[in-house]
Amino acid sequence: MMPRRVPLKNRMPAQPAAGRRRPAETIADAHQGARRTRLHDVKDPQPHCATCHLQRLCLPFGLEPGVMQMFDELIGKRLRLKKSDTLYRPGERFSALYAIRSGSCKTVLLSEDGRDQVSGCHMAGDIIGTDGIGVGAHDCQATALEDMEVCALPFARIEELAQDHARVGQNMHRLLAREISRERRVMLMLGTMRADQRLAAFLLDLADRYRARGYSATEFVLRVTRDEIGSYLGLKLETVSRLLSRMHRDGLILVQGRTIKLLDTPQLKRMIDTGQ
Amino acid sequence: MMPRRVPLKNRMPAQPAAGRRRPAETIADAHQGARRTRLHDVKDPQPHCATCHLQRLCLPFGLEPGVMQMFDELIGKRLRLKKSDTLYRPGERFSALYAIRSGSCKTVLLSEDGRDQVSGCHMAGDIIGTDGIGVGAHDCQATALEDMEVCALPFARIEELAQDHARVGQNMHRLLAREISRERRVMLMLGTMRADQRLAAFLLDLADRYRARGYSATEFVLRVTRDEIGSYLGLKLETVSRLLSRMHRDGLILVQGRTIKLLDTPQLKRMIDTGQ
DNA sequence: CGCCGTCTTGACGAATCTCAAATAAAGTGG
DNA sequence: CCACTTTATTTGAGATTCGTCAAGACGGCG
Numbered sequence: 001m002m003p004r005r006v007p008l009k010n011r012m013p014a015q016p017a018a019g020r021r022r023p024a025e026t027i028a029d030a031h032q033g034a035r036r037t038r039l040h041d042v043k044d045p046q047p048h049c050a051t052c053h054l055q056r057l058c059l060p061f062g063l064e065p066g067v068m069q070m071f072d073e074l075i076g077k078r079l080r081l082k083k084s085d086t087l088y089r090p091g092e093r094f095s096a097l098y099a100i101r102s103g104s105c106k107t108v109l110l111s112e113d114g115r116d117q118v119s120g121c122h123m124a125g126d127i128i129g130t131d132g133i134g135v136g137a138h139d140c141q142a143t144a145l146e147d148m149e150v151c152a153l154p155f156a157r158i159e160e161l162a163q164d165h166a167r168v169g170q171n172m173h174r175l176l177a178r179e180i181s182r183e184r185r186v187m188l189m190l191g192t193m194r195a196d197q198r199l200a201a202f203l204l205d206l207a208d209r210y211r212a213r214g215y216s217a218t219e220f221v222l223r224v225t226r227d228e229i230g231s232y233l234g235l236k237l238e239t240v241s242r243l244l245s246r247m248h249r250d251g252l253i254l255v256q257g258r259t260i261k262l263l264d265t266p267q268l269k270r271m272i273d274t275g276q
Numbered sequence: 277m278m279p280r281r282v283p284l285k286n287r288m289p290a291q292p293a294a295g296r297r298r299p300a301e302t303i304a305d306a307h308q309g310a311r312r313t314r315l316h317d318v319k320d321p322q323p324h325c326a327t328c329h330l331q332r333l334c335l336p337f338g339l340e341p342g343v344m345q346m347f348d349e350l351i352g353k354r355l356r357l358k359k360s361d362t363l364y365r366p367g368e369r370f371s372a373l374y375a376i377r378s379g380s381c382k383t384v385l386l387s388e389d390g391r392d393q394v395s396g397c398h399m400a401g402d403i404i405g406t407d408g409i410g411v412g413a414h415d416c417q418a419t420a421l422e423d424m425e426v427c428a429l430p431f432a433r434i435e436e437l438a439q440d441h442a443r444v445g446q447n448m449h450r451l452l453a454r455e456i457s458r459e460r461r462v463m464l465m466l467g468t469m470r471a472d473q474r475l476a477a478f479l480l481d482l483a484d485r486y487r488a489r490g491y492s493a494t495e496f497v498l499r500v501t502r503d504e505i506g507s508y509l510g511l512k513l514e515t516v517s518r519l520l521s522r523m524h525r526d527g528l529i530l531v532q533g534r535t536i537k538l539l540d541t542p543q544l545k546r547m548i549d550t551g552q
Numbered sequence: 553c554g555c556c557g558t559c560t561t562g563a564c565g566a567a568t569c570t571c572a573a574a575t576a577a578a579g580t581g582g
Numbered sequence: 583c584c585a586c587t588t589t590a591t592t593t594g595a596g597a598t599t600c601g602t603c604a605a606g607a608c609g610g611c612g
Contacts, residue, residue, distance in 0.1 A: 109460055109463070111464065113548075113550065115464065115468045117463065117464050117467045117468050119460055131456060131457060131460065132453075133449050133450065133452075133453030133456075134450060134454040134456065134457045135454075135457070139457055139460070159442065159445065159446060159449070162438070162445055163439065163442055163445070166435065166439055169435065169439070169445050172449065173409050173448065173449075174409065174410055176409075176452035176453060176456065177406055177408075177409030177410035177452060178411075180406055180407060180409075180410065180452065180455050180459065181407060181410045181415055183456065183459040183460065183463060184385055184415070184416065184459065185385075186463055187385070187393065187395060187459060187462055187466060188385050188387065188391065188393050190466035190467050190510060191393045191466050191507070191508075191509070191510035192391045192392075192393050192510065193391075194599075194600095195599075195600070225557090225558065225559085226558075226559065226560095227558085233467070234466060234468065235601090236601055236602080237558090237559080238559090238561085238601075238602085238603095239599095239600060239601075241558095241559060241560055241561085242560080242561075242600095244559095244560095245560070257558095257559085257609085272389075274389065470568095471567075501589090501590065501591090502590075502591065502592095503590080503591095511568080512568075512570080513591080514568090514569075514591090514592080514593085515567090515569075517590095517591060517592055517593085518568095518592080518593080520591095520592095521592070521593085533576085533590095533591085
């Protein structure tokens with residue numbers, strides 16, 4: 001019998017600490033190829049779609065019990081990632097979507113020349129990997145911001161299941177279309193807002209999403225650095241830092257490191273809408 | 277028998293010239309409700325998917341002849357729009373995707389407060405309306421930039437057809453996913469590029485798309501105003517104008533009104549990649 | 553305790569916006 | 583088709599926002 005749990009220290013024996021830039025195998029690689037001991041598979045109290053508290057945010061939402069069961073069986077693996085592990089990288093063959101069960105990650109776009117940009121921050125209940133569907137290969141990189149657990153949803157099997165159960169296909173369409181809408185909103189933000197408005201919008205969006213997951217909508221801990229926020233918002237980290245300080249001074253928020261407390265949400269909203 | 281073609285001047289009898297801001301019925305409205313004579317339906321030489329030269333860009337791509345036939349029959353109406361007609365608006369119930377057969381249009385995002393942004397320019401072969409799938413209502417506005425002809429693809433029937441023919445569902449997924457990738461590229465542009473790089477990227481993107489449709493990739497006519505370009509790129513129209521002038525002075529392009537000729541494509545590419 | 557990554561803050565400069573005015577082009581009604 | 587109106591475009595000057603560079607503070611970790 002394999003031990004069910006490996007001590008934290010030994011989780012990634014093949015990954016030297018200094019190797020962050022190396023084109024190392026991604027977790028998903030390891031999963032696909034089964035070329036190494038699957039230390040990351042989650043074997044413990046196997047979760048099920050039917051009892052998952054994130055269900056209503058996820059793909060099997062609204063399925064009849066029988067179909068839900070089938071969906072559950074479809075799930076390839078539950079994977080566990082440690083902070084800064086990479087789930088997939090650009091160019092990697094696309095084979096599955098990933099539902100985040102816990103933890104959070106960022107997705108980063110990389111272009112041939114040096115430019116890169118954080119294209120999203122994702123938390124429990126989000127489904128990522130959709131960037132791979134279009135051409136069969138991922139075009140961005142998903143990196144854990146903290147330890148996390150994801151369900152791998154093999155895409156081919158989702159499409160099979162969609163054949164027999166219209167609802168699955170519909171949910172898939174919804175998922176993709178919602179992603180499109182989300183990105184449009186980001187485009188609108190990047191194209192039409194000043195720096196302070198963008199930051200306010202970012203904070204309020206986070207707040208909304210925490211609320212939707214049952215967490216406090218006014219007090220939370222950022223999982224990202226100032227640099228990553230800036231990248232996402234099209235700003236430099238200094239600008240982000242300055243703006244956070246200013247909002248703090250103005251009594252809009254309380255900032256202490258990465259802990260944020262929203263003090264005047266209405267004013268933040270107004271700032272976005274009216275530009276002050 | 278109704279006349280097959282109505283003289284240009286009489287196409288929109290119910291639309292007074294001054295009513296541009298009025299919440300007028302959209303073309304799609306008229307189509308859905310059949311509440312007025314369907315002057316815009318295209319009845320003439322009925323086109324078919326099987327013979328459509330835009331097929332390879334469209335949803336029925338790669339279908340077997342029989343299925344292609346079914347897809348063809350699924351098409352609700354071919355609609356004709358005149359310049360500045362609106363195909364759908366924000367809030368309108370989503371019922372169909374639209375494949376552009378000829379002409380071009382822009383999609384505009386509108387937020388409650390005054391902000392708006394051109395979110396895309398679409399030409400023959402593009403499919404628009406995907407913004408409506410997520411919540412069942414459109415969240416942007418599609419407006420014709422010139423006279424155009426579109427095929428309405430009732431979404432419910434696409435989903436039905438996808439049940440029996442996996443390929444249809446797959447094409448649908450591809451379509452949506454590609455839209456996601458496209459928008460990510462735009463986000464990357466808005467978030468990481470300087471004004472001149474954005475404009476260069478815009479021109480080269482247009483060039484690519486014209487090429488893909490068999491038109492000249494080096495000489496074309498913009499269908500949009502400087503203001504609309506600026507809106508799309510997150511810039512002011514003056515900035516766009518100045519940059520076009522500068523690129524002209526620098527011998528990169530030739531500008532005459534909305535006619536653009538690309539003189540030094542490699543340099544434009546380099547400008548994007550290296551920032552000069 | 554000292555290192556390293558992260559964050560803050562200031563001073564300065566460049567990119568872009570705003571406002572304004574002149575010109576060019578397109579659309580309209582006779 | 584013309585005269586007229588409206589809309590689109592160009593260009594300049596000055597203001598603003600944001601980025602760059604640089605120095606120091608903070609905080610976690612070995």
